[in-house]
Amino acid sequence: MAAMPEPARFDWREALTDAALAAAVAAALAVPLIGFHAVDEPTGIRIDTRFDWVVIGVITVFVGRLLLGALKRLRPQTALAPLGRAAMRLRPAATALTWAGLAFAVLLPVLPFSNRYVIDVATTVLIYVMLGWGLNIVVGLAGLLDLGYVAFYAVGAYSYALLAINLDLSFWECLPLAGLFAGVTGVLLGFPVLRLRGDYLAIVTLGFGEIVRIIIINWQSFTGGPNGITGVPRPSFFGLPFTANPAEGQVAFHQLLGLEYSPSHRIVFLYFLILALALITNLFTLRIRKLPVGRAWEALREDEIACRALGINPRNTKLTAFGIGAMFGGFAGAFFATRQGFISPESFTFVESATIVAIVVLGGMGSQIGVVLAALFLTLLPELGREFAQFRMVVFGAAMVLIMIWRPHGLLASREPTLRLKREDAPP
Amino acid sequence: MTESLLTVEGVHAHYGHIAALKGVDLTVRRGEIVALIGANGAGKSTLLMTVCGRPRASGGRIQFDGEDITRLPTFEIVRRGIVQAPEGRRIFPRLTVLENLQVGATPAEAAHFEQDLERVYALFPVLAERRRQRGGTLSGGEQQMLAIARALMARPRLLLLDEPSLGLAPLMIQQIFRVIADINAQGMTVLLVEQNAYHALKLASRAYVLAAGKVILSGGGAELLADPQVRAAYLEGGQPTAKPVG
Ligand SMILES: Nc1ncnc2c1ncn2[C@@H]1O[C@H](COP(=O)(O)OP(=O)(O)O)[C@@H](O)[C@H]1O
Ligand SMILES: [Mg+2]
Numbered sequence: 001m002a003a004m005p006e007p008a009r010f011d012w013r014e015a016l017t018d019a020a021l022a023a024a025v026a027a028a029l030a031v032p033l034i035g036f037h038a039v040d041e042p043t044g045i046r047i048d049t050r051f052d053w054v055v056i057g058v059i060t061v062f063v064g065r066l067l068l069g070a071l072k073r074l075r076p077q078t079a080l081a082p083l084g085r086a087a088m089r090l091r092p093a094a095t096a097l098t099w100a101g102l103a104f105a106v107l108l109p110v111l112p113f114s115n116r117y118v119i120d121v122a123t124t125v126l127i128y129v130m131l132g133w134g135l136n137i138v139v140g141l142a143g144l145l146d147l148g149y150v151a152f153y154a155v156g157a158y159s160y161a162l163l164a165i166n167l168d169l170s171f172w173e174c175l176p177l178a179g180l181f182a183g184v185t186g187v188l189l190g191f192p193v194l195r196l197r198g199d200y201l202a203i204v205t206l207g208f209g210e211i212v213r214i215i216i217i218n219w220q221s222f223t224g225g226p227n228g229i230t231g232v233p234r235p236s237f238f239g240l241p242f243t244a245n246p247a248e249g250q251v252a253f254h255q256l257l258g259l260e261y262s263p264s265h266r267i268v269f270l271y272f273l274i275l276a277l278a279l280i281t282n283l284f285t286l287r288i289r290k291l292p293v294g295r296a297w298e299a300l301r302e303d304e305i306a307c308r309a310l311g312i313n314p315r316n317t318k319l320t321a322f323g324i325g326a327m328f329g330g331f332a333g334a335f336f337a338t339r340q341g342f343i344s345p346e347s348f349t350f351v352e353s354a355t356i357v358a359i360v361v362l363g364g365m366g367s368q369i370g371v372v373l374a375a376l377f378l379t380l381l382p383e384l385g386r387e388f389a390q391f392r393m394v395v396f397g398a399a400m401v402l403i404m405i406w407r408p409h410g411l412l413a414s415r416e417p418t419l420r421l422k423r424e425d426a427p428p
Numbered sequence: 429m430t431e432s433l434l435t436v437e438g439v440h441a442h443y444g445h446i447a448a449l450k451g452v453d454l455t456v457r458r459g460e461i462v463a464l465i466g467a468n469g470a471g472k473s474t475l476l477m478t479v480c481g482r483p484r485a486s487g488g489r490i491q492f493d494g495e496d497i498t499r500l501p502t503f504e505i506v507r508r509g510i511v512q513a514p515e516g517r518r519i520f521p522r523l524t525v526l527e528n529l530q531v532g533a534t535p536a537e538a539a540h541f542e543q544d545l546e547r548v549y550a551l552f553p554v555l556a557e558r559r560r561q562r563g564g565t566l567s568g569g570e571q572q573m574l575a576i577a578r579a580l581m582a583r584p585r586l587l588l589l590d591e592p593s594l595g596l597a598p599l600m601i602q603q604i605f606r607v608i609a610d611i612n613a614q615g616m617t618v619l620l621v622e623q624n625a626y627h628a629l630k631l632a633s634r635a636y637v638l639a640a641g642k643v644i645l646s647g648g649g650a651e652l653l654a655d656p657q658v659r660a661a662y663l664e665g666g667q668p669t670a671k672p673v674g
């Protein structure tokens with residue numbers, strides 16, 4: 001901190017007031033949130049105080065704010081620019097990065113460091129990538145902020161669980177049905193909110209997400225209520241189960257291939273399954289963006305009035321976005337159910353919706369690679385420091401704030417043109 | 429021969445309680461350029477929007493090519509062949525020029541796309557140069573050209589233009605009006621809303637003057653251009669009036 005270029009320009013009074021204000025806000029938040037602490041004791045719950053933590057927090061905010069102010073005022077444009085430039089430099093390499101990422105994803109199970117835990121975490125990441133890509137259709141392309149996306153994930157999961165248990169259908173029979181049910185739910189929930197936009201749409205979809213979850217909790221006879229559904233059938237390899245000792249007359253996967261039985265076969269199979277589902281979601285999106293309906297989504301996001309003047313039917317266009325986005329949520333839900341073997345309403349709370357929206361927004365609305373980066377970031381972060389799990393939301397918030405300051409349009413806010421005429425590329 | 433393409437009869441329109449149109453009658457015949465002039469807030473844009481079904485006419489009747497379209501939803505009206513380049517251009521800023529044009533082609537058959545693209549590129553060569561550029565990065569004049577081109581991609585039978593000269597430099601205004609004349613010469617029927625009364629009246633075969641939601645004057649373009657009342661209200665001070673009217 002010795003050689004600051006132009007200390008004369010720095011207005012200490014303003015900076016101190018600013019920092020004091022931030023510290024006051026921090027104090028107001030920290031006293032109830034951090035200052036009191038419930039301790040579970042055999043005699044009951046005791047409230048402890050820990051004001052030393054509050055003091056540390058407030059001082060940190062004060063000093064941090066002061067430093068940030070100094071940094072910004074001394075070098076206003078460049079304070080956060082290096083990060084932005086790094087992201088920009090990534091842009092041309094995006095294609096190479098995509099293929100490298102894809103190769104990495106395909107080879108992951110045979111890489112030396114790979115083990116059951118790594119594959120498990122990667123599967124979770126891919127579920128969020130798929131959910132992010134699915135929601136990206138609604139939020140990124142059609143510009144409809146849907147805060148209740150988890151509802152379709154839940155419908156897919158319950159569709160699979162109930163169909164598989166009650167009607168004895170296989171995963172591959174259930175998958176399209178789960179997508180269908182979720183898609184129909186999407187269209188049904190889309191109808192009443194067609195006239196709403198922006199914040200209002202967000203609030204109502206948030207409500208719908210909760211309604212679906214509450215219906216699941218209360219419809220005990222059908223959904224098992226808060227206890228959830230246990231014994232959801234595990235996936236089979238096109239009819240061949242992943243069991244050590246298959247039932248009479250059945251051939252297990254390892255027997256067919258003449259392998260030693262290993263529980264990791266199923267884990268790896270699940271990993272490839274979600275990888276395939278996620279890639280299908282991505283390819284579908286890339287393809288539909290070039291078709292009239294996909295273009296209409298994007299046009300609708302840009303200007304609804306202009307769309308009307310050009311003969312686009314906004315109602316049908318929005319409903320297809322809701323329906324198709326929901327369908328992919330349903331596919332992901334079916335996968336989730338077969339992977340866990342157990343589902344309950346706990347898995348489909350608002351926090352899930354918020355996470356998926358965060359992935360789309362952090363990734364830069366509409367950017368497919370951005371979604372992958374954001375999903376990696378948001379799911380790996382809590383894994384890397386499990387002891388910090390309780391601070392996950394704080395990190396979330398901090399990341400959001402940083403992104404808003406540094407890249408207000410998301411990590412990779414870019415939109416590649418979808419249409420090029422062949423003739424154009426020919427030399428004139 | 430002088431068959432009417434669009435007939436607006438006694439049309440009223442409201443925004444909530446506010447009446448924006450109070451019984452407007454207007455006809456556009458096949459092949460004409462009809463100008464609609466009037467002060468700010470007279471209801472010109474409202475009339476174009478009402479023809480497209482938004483806001484819906486609260487009274488009166490709108491007929492297009494013999495069919496009553498008063499109650500049709502907007503996208504149906506557009507499919508019948510009435511396409512608008514709305515006030516303020518409203519191009520899609522994050523889509524490229526080419527993608528904007530492709531969205532414009534929604535009501536047209538896909539088979540015509542390439543041919544129509546050639547046609548609008550011939551009308552607006554600058555759009556061909558800028559086809560990969562995002563709409564939002566074009567200049568105001570280029571955006572206006574894109575708005576008109578995008579409307580043309582829908583293969584309209586009646587083109588509604590709302591203040592195409594708004595906020596443009598004089599040279600650009602001349603260019604836009606020249607293109608409107610060209611399109612019309614190729615057979616397009618145009619209903620042109622303008623505050624730039626001088627250019628509009630020079631171009632139009634017929635014109636209407638709108639004030640406070642009513643038609644107060646109508647007649648041939650040249651006729652209105654010579655009308656002392658029109659000159660006093662809409663021309664003097666606005667446009668350079670050095671050019672004598674024949
Ligand atoms: N969306 C709207 N809501 C309420 N009033 C409107 C709306 N649009 C236009 N108006 C009112 O309707 C009248 C006519 O407006 P408009 O048709 O835009 O006039 P012009 O295009 O001739 O300038 C004005 O008084 C205007 O304030
Ligand atoms: Mg207007």
